[in-house]
Amino acid sequence: MELVAKFFFFLSGFIIVWAMIGYPLSIKVLGKLYKNRILNKDFSHKPSVTIMVVAHNEEKVILDKLENIIRLNYPEDKIEYLISSDNSTDNTNKIVNDFIQKYPMKKITLFEVKKRQGKTNAQNEAQKTIKSDYIVMTDANSMLHKDSITELMAAFTSKDIAYVTGKLSIINQNSSDVSNAEGNYWDSDTAIREIEGRIQTITAGNGALYACRSKDYYDFDPIKSHDSSMPLFYSLQGKRAIANHDAIAYEKAGEVIEDEFSRKVRMNRILLKHILPDIRLLNVFKYRWFSYFYFGHRTSRYLLWISHLIVFISNLYLVDLSLIYTGLLIGQILFYLLATIKLFSKTKNRYLTLIYYYSVTIAAQWVGVYKILTGKAKPFWEKAESTR
Secondary structure: OHHHHHHHHHHHHHHHHHHHHHHHHHHHHHHHHOOOOOOOOOOOOOOOEEEEEEEOOOOOOHHHHHHHHOOOOOOHHHEEEEEEEEOOOOOHHHHHHHHHHHOOOOOEEEEEEOOOOOHHHHHHHHHOOOOOOEEEEEEOOOEEOOOHHHHHHHOOOOOOEEEEEEEEEEOOOOOOHHHHHHHHHHHHHHHHHHHHHHHOOOOOOOOOEEEEEHHHOOOOOOOOOHHHHHHHHHHHOOOEEEEEEEEEEEEOOOOOHHHHHHHHHHHOOOHHHHHOOOHHHHOHHHHOHHHHHHHHHHHHHHOHHHHHHHHHHHHHHHOOOOHHHHHHHHHHHHHHHHHHHHHHOOOOOHHHHHHHHHHHHHHHHHHHHHHHHOOOOOOOOOOOHHHO
């Protein structure tokens, strides 16, 4: 029994350390080894594009979004705008229709989804009306840099590139300790994705801004999200999903922990399936670096919830064996105690905030798993009001 406890203790401990420290460090090393690989761009590539915005009750931000996208730096005769309203019950549809009347020269279409089934379903339904060569998808509360579409299209330099994601820039990073922690997370993850894309392919994009060819679009199950499903789908086909971080979307992060917690729970609604989404990933000879990227960047992170539980329970069993196990158990208890102190205090201590934010992330995974096992996982998303 002691041997079993040691096995699970060190295996779970390795997963935690690898996910948070080992893999990011290994990517930095690989980035230096592959420093000569750069993102090629062809700015003469200006195909027809449809910008799709999915909106559910976005009356607070939809007008700003419309004003933003019609002023993007892209040939007017090659760009269209499609608002897919996911059964909005507020003034979203009225605002869009009024805007269409105000700018009749712009190719703006409102597609009304009659039954709300979530963002992915709204994209699936609206996509069937698109006739342009490429689709750019963006969230209603994400404001795009004027050159973002030009940058995305410039990155499609070969037929094997099926997906390009932009960079999410948090504009309220210093507004609260929560938004600061989220901003730091995105800064770190953005650096990792940039290297993954240069070497071969990224493991996930972000919903604020991304593009694919219309002919490559796939109707995913509504419970899934394009952020995690599209790069995986294309990579298993032998195609590439890359990042062009000169295509920028600006967005607010949640400024209160309740907003970020709810968002993370939603992100984990199919966490169990993402641990090993396809057995073909085990074929490292075929998928090469992508297998390494996925297991390091995704699988290990998706196992954090159970790894922390196992490492704690096995540590309890092993605590009497040596002072090392005693010290490690004390360290774990202290870690969770510090997160609790942050929960019930107003301290702005940076390190306590990071510990607390990380603990909230793990808790969100547990809630996500609970909802999966109880059949309560849904494809809907609730807006974080502090991001509007």
